[in-house]
Amino acid sequence: MQLFGSFAILLALVLAGYGVLAGIFGLARRDTRLIASAQRAAMAVFPVVTVAVVCLVGLILRNDFTVAYVAEHSNRALPFYYKIAVLWSGQEGSLLFWTWLLSGYAFIALLGARRKARGIAPATAPGNLAAATAGAGAAALPVPATRAATDEEEALSPRLAHRNLMPLAAVILGAIECFFLLLNNFAASPFVTLPVATPPDGNGLNPLLQYAQMVIHPPMLYLGYVGFSVPFAFCLAALIKRYPGDRWIHVTRRWTMVAWLFLTIGIVLGGNWAYRVLGWGGYWAWDPVENAAFLPWLTATAFLHSVMMQEKRGMLKVWNVWLVFATFLLAVFGDFITRTGLVASVHAFAQSNIGPWFVVFFIVALLVCGWAYFRNRDFLKSENALESTVSRESGFLFNNFILLVITFAVLWGTVFPVVSEWVEGQKIDVGRVFFDRINVPLFLFLLFLTGVGPLLAWRRTSLNSLKRNFTAPAVVGVLVAVASLLGGVRDPYPIVCFGLAGFVLTTIAMEFTRGASVIRRRGGGGVLGGWPAALTQLTLRNTRRYGGYIVHVGIILIAIGIAGSGLNQQAQGAMPYHAQMRIGPYTLVSENYTQNDNANYASNSLEVAVERGGQYVTTMYPARRFYKASNQDQSMVAIRSTPLADLYLVYAGNDPNSGDPILHAYWNPLMVWIWIGAIVTALGTLLAMLPNRRPSGGAPGGIAAKAAAAPVEEVHA
Template structure:
């Protein structure tokens, strides 16, 4: 019953979206604002409707309506309630509904802003958003319907269909197959939604870019409207990526946080272009240059979002994260083709009107360095894109599958990341427009000397000898010193001018230019992350051994002693083998670790959950690899020593904090002036 209701709501949403598209286009063509307004209302209506769809699906999931094929494929009686809710995005069909839900939430939010000054964008923003939404709804309704039920035909066969086939009766299912165990981690509750949010929210800047192209109003207005949207989208995407890394570290049990898996890269690619956009957009704001390039970047970002979604959902690529092979591929391909071709066509049409009076006086100016930064981001993108595409090409032309694995990406991108760090250190000190070697040198020498002390001598004193690690540490120290120096200089200058104390000066300084200082905080986060990455990538050591009970394994300063192993079944359908290890560091007892192996009966999948002892200095990461049938005989453990990896997570926190500072709503100075009487309302806008 509820299934029919949800499906009905889904259908109505699709019809309303299609109506909205038509009404908006008609309204523009005939110059009848009433139709556009009607389209806007249609868009507003989609959100409550999809909420109804999603909520009915959640209710069905939670109440265990296993006669629904989707419900039985992702939930089971043994799953706790929170996992049944998160199962919404645990399977293809549900995640499409979830995606549409988020998408329409964003579209609604953007429709609610005030449009007085950019009326002409409105219909096209509606059209782009609604086409995207309608596409996902069509996928859901015709190809991956979560409301399809399992019917039992008179001859005993099971049929999956939305409506009752003749003579069939609803199949009575007592239990479902349950969620993929990999997805049963608390990290999974938040990681996919964040990633999806990042993905869908890039639709908004894209919609504005397309609207600007169609209307021909290619001044800076669309940039001003969308820069915060882009920042918010980027925030979610970053958060999704960082949480994904943490989840991999905690659950996947291979001692790492990032495996250069095609699906990870698919999420990383829009992040790269998005980051490039956030930097180069400043050039357009300050100098009016590069209008083309920003347009290209934002369109590319969205295309990469769609492209990544296609890769992971159509079954073209295989990966741990990929959804099972599915029928949505051809449809999705059509959508990608439409998006790419339409975007490129519009871009070409307006190419000449985007031309700006571009000139550059100094190749050391901030804008020049930003362009170098963009070059590096694009280079990383090229490496990633090629690494993802090549197995596909190889399979097509030679019939041979190949693996393009982490060594490829690491070797190709490491120097590029190093280049980015260098720029991150230099660029904040260079001025817009004109910057000479002399001015730059004068600004740079203090942090440079300081960074040499901290980034090279300190690691040398601590025994680091590897040149690449030293380079990495120096670069990190350099960026950190430059960034902190910038805060310091700014605060000092402000104190001199206003007489505030240093802390207040710093606070007000950051408050007045959140985007700039938020950006610096992000840079500091990146530095911390870089330190963690250098630590784990260059200094990770590992050992593996089979030891009897009471035996020990040693790695670095640590000795782990195998105490016992217990095997037991849990009520949620797992068989758990859990080892108890005691850990000593330099002969001192420091605690116990419990690596385990969970075996899920329903899906017959094993999962290796590491036991981790985590400090700022290093992580001791122990995996239970194998054990003798009689547990007393012995067990095999794999131990990783991951230096500094906690800095990565700390850096992630700082990174997100910085993004929040930068994205925090502030009054748009123009609008605040213009709309002084209703400033409270204006402040609430985007």
């Protein structure tokens, strides 16, 4: 099985390499058969890498400790589901997992291009630019063509853009696959056997990774990281081909949204894991590995906003292209710092020798991006100009400005230890104080823009419109800020954050009610004719716009949860039998102390009765486990979540003198809203990816139809 796996990754490299070379030659010679062959080879990479993954999982499940990776990261007593997680818990396995996801994305994109090609064949008229530049490759796929596309269709159809860009995008994706397959084969193979005698048992999985979140978190994060390769490939392909029209940006945007969704879920699951597992009462420490995931998320978020400028107004084309490039390059950079030990992190993989490989790949990717841009920069000229400083366009500019400053600050803080070591010979580390001080005010301004932006009209916003749209939200914002001040909040940042949350949520509520009221007035609320039906209709008619608002609601809920951490309390003490501790509104009473032992770990557990105002509330069981295989101990945090606050208990060890268990208690207000906000954000993103539902009746091309599908203020303002 180990040899079979090794052969599979070698075969995958050959296939990917052939796909790249055949694709380049095919495109250069306009040889449709060669291009079709290249695409088939590119599609075949996925099943072949899948075989390699199945082999590695099989070796892990069979406890084959002759393989170094299995011996290093697994053990016999490990439960089945954690053995699956072993696949991505180490350097070599996670690189194979990365390659597998990348080939899976490429497979889906190629499959999509074949499906999309089934309606319209590319035009072959001499004047058709798309046919001249891209159609040759697209025509290569053996699909039933029904009619020729017109020039206009070529320029306007995202389906055709996807299909026509696919041959070159497949070459780019294939080149990225080649890099990772080279690593899998020659730098970090997971199928290397141990040079010494087979050990009776493995070292086991890191205890920190033996949690449900850790089974889901890395795949989600990787799906995000890897997913940015697809929009990068399409964007680069469109730039090199000088693809006509702006529909290629739709393809790029859709794939970016998919990757963004996965990365968002991955980041939040990581935070949730840190909160529930690491036992320090927090969820985000500005660790370099956390930052590595956050950086591409920031630039992708900036792109998902600024892309609207290009779609609606034909502006910011250069900016958007570089945001897509930057997102991909930052994802590669994140992978680089996580895997090479460039910066110290508790989350990073062990130091390895794959650093130079990443450096070369990063430089090559940057050079290709630069070459494609300088060669085709005239293709990216703006078609329109900004007409007013108070407009949606300006809102997006400021939104991007803030997001990019945050990106720079996070990147700068992350690499500064390395920079300072180069310059001064002495490493200067940057802790969370730096990141908080720089980023918190910037994020608050971003929250403000989240409320302001959607209410500004394209082109120009009149003073009357500003007054009409902003009076109520501003009043609500001020009232919420005053209420939080009166409610005992003293830290200025949470007060401002709560006020802005009130402001933004009111603007979003106004947008929904305004649109739904129009539908209700016209009897468009369905059989029931009520608000829920009208709101549903409104949302489904323009999923992107209203899905986007729901994403904003999610972000605001997350911001509320983060602001709540300004009100945290904590207490620590020895808890012998019947000892008491006060934290927040609760009294904690030590009821019992138990010990347990099984094949995987031994544990000590404390039984804590929670009382509030003399009334029993619940019993919690914070524990501490000692994992036998890895010889490490780990806290098992007990958490009681309510919408108002979390009670968070950590078994911190035993008093060295008395032997009494030590309890560390945290009272974390509003914490649960971070996780609820993340779920709302994910649902909003999924909604935004759905196609719009056309309203029944009405003139299809009429203003009403456009109004339902287009931002309200375009006709209101």
